[in-house]
Amino acid sequence: MRIPRDVVLPSLFAVILAMGVLLPLMMTLTISLNPNEQDIMVSMGAVRSFIPQVFSLQNYIEVWTDPVHPFARYLANTALITFSTLALSILFNSMAAFVLAQGTLPIRKPVMILVLATLAVPGESLVLPQLMMAGWAGIVDSYEVQIMPGVANAMSIFLFFQFFSRLPKELIEAARIDGFSFFQVYRYVAMPLSKPVISAIAVLQFLEIWNAYLWPVMVTRGPEYRPLSVAMSAYFGTNQAAWGNIMAFAVSMAVPVILFFLILQRQFIASVMSSGIKG
Secondary structure, three states: OOOOHHHHHHHHHHHHHHHHHHHHHHHHHHHHOOOOHHHHHHHOOOHHHHOOOOOOOHHHHHHHOOOOOOHHHHHHHHHHHHHHHHHHHHHHHHHHHHHHHHOOOOOHHHHHHHHHHHHHOOHHHHHHHHHHHHHHHOOOOOOHHHHHHHOOOHHHHHHHHHHHHOOOHHHHHHHHHOOOOHHHHHHHHHHHHOHHHHHHHHHHHHHHHHOOOHHHHHHOOOOOOOOHHHHHHHHHOOOOOOHHHHHHHHHHHHHHHHHHHHHHHHHHHHHHHHHHHHO
């Protein structure tokens, strides 16, 4: 049986793409399970560095129980910063988007254009002014300084705006006839319908906040408020990098991200598919 070419090429491309994603993950996992640093250096780059030969949790135990770099503290800091930023971002950005999509202000379009224009501004160009403002406010080395800059998100506003703009006018008018105020329409009509969008935004922002490095490294001074992304760089501060511990740290840091995506994957995929269908 001959397989059509239009099936072979996409399948081959999918396999190559999957290998490009999975091979680095396999190498990370393999090295993290090997407690012998010399063996890691010898096998680095070889085929056996992608296939686990040793199954030991020694590297993980060393990372999790390190008194100098308290992993549990870093994990708690990262979770608090990520989920606080995410909750506030979804709340305020959805409110802003609903006003721009369904409000009656005459300047809605110019404001939306201005919001979209901020997407062209590199985030790195804003860190110095933000750092100066944080210094003036006296909130450097705190949770607030890591949460507040991530709340307002132009992409989040845009995605909510696109969804709210497509809500049927009849639905909004029916809610207003039933006596709903503008905020109640947002709270009881728009938000319950926007679960796929919320899931997509949650996944995208979760990845961005969880893996943020530049801003946290500039505003944190010690383990009390330091997130995982900054804490991992401490393992590179020695003359000889402990690759086993580094990879164990990386795997431990990646597990919550994978679990979060698996929980929201259905809604995330539904949001992507609906965006593609509705254009």
